[in-house]
Amino acid sequence: MVCKPDGVTYETTPAAGDPRHLLTATRELTLRVRRKQRAAWLPLLVFAAATLAAIPFYRYGHPTRHCSSVNGGGQVCTVYPTLALWYWPVALLLAYIGISWFYVHRARQRGVCSRVRPFVVFGVLAVVLATSGEFWSIDHPAFLAESLHLGPSQTTSVLFRVASPAGVIGLALLWLAWIERSWLLLAITTVYLIVVVIPIFIGSITHPSPWAFLPHVLLGGGVLLLGSVALAGAQRARGRSSA
């Protein structure tokens, strides 16, 4: 009688040759390895910190306006916070470097690696693509308005939010939930994506408050932070129960 933690016997037992026993034991081993590999609380914590640290960049980064003429007269403009635009790609790339370092360090300590590379590669690619797209869309507002017919509508707003830094974080976390086979992380990420994709306004469109961005940032950062605490708590509780 051996593998004590989950009560599954793995050494010689009378029923060890039974295919059912073999499959059950293999499944239990796989689940145990998965549990040991899970560490999604850290990416959530890092992303929460990056989100909350963006507040001064949104508040004090002066907004810039870029306009271009459209056919039939008139102009289409994009307004964007300059500092935040530069902050996000740098912050997210640093976040992914930190997360990779943590997973590698943990793997060396515990003796078991995890398949975190696809998450990091996906995350970095998504950051590069979203940032390039954002810079391009700022320079080509007329193209977006005329060719893609992306006017000020609810759909456009949702589309831009999915491609925003917060949306990109959410998509990468979905991928991590799949890699870690974690239902809890999937639930947290779903709540996070709903929160960051649904638009919330404070103040008025004509005279927007300089703090108009705050509810979104606080909500997004808050969900990530609470999610990190929940995941760490769940992991600790499971570790205690299996000890």
Place this chain on the structure above:
Amino acid sequence: MTDHPVNGLDDIVHQRVRLGILAIAHQARRVEFSYLRAELDLSAGNLSQHLNVLDKAGLITIEKGYEGKRPRTWIQVTKGGRRAMHHEIATLKALIQRLEATVT
């Protein structure tokens, strides 16, 4: 040879410890010798024997090195090992189905 699932079982993989090694190494990208020893509750000599069998069959690769002054042995499952493990699990499932159908 009949098409009975039992004929599909691979003698190398159809062994509790070796199937366990493949399952763990498949789930992790790389796994350390001491982790396998603790998970499977085996002696170092016993585990080494099983690892050699899998290594000779080309189902895993063994990488020895140092981390600081500590010797470390990392095990990685090969493509062939992954295939063999999936095949073994599919065969075991088919065998269970066959057994259940026979009983009922």
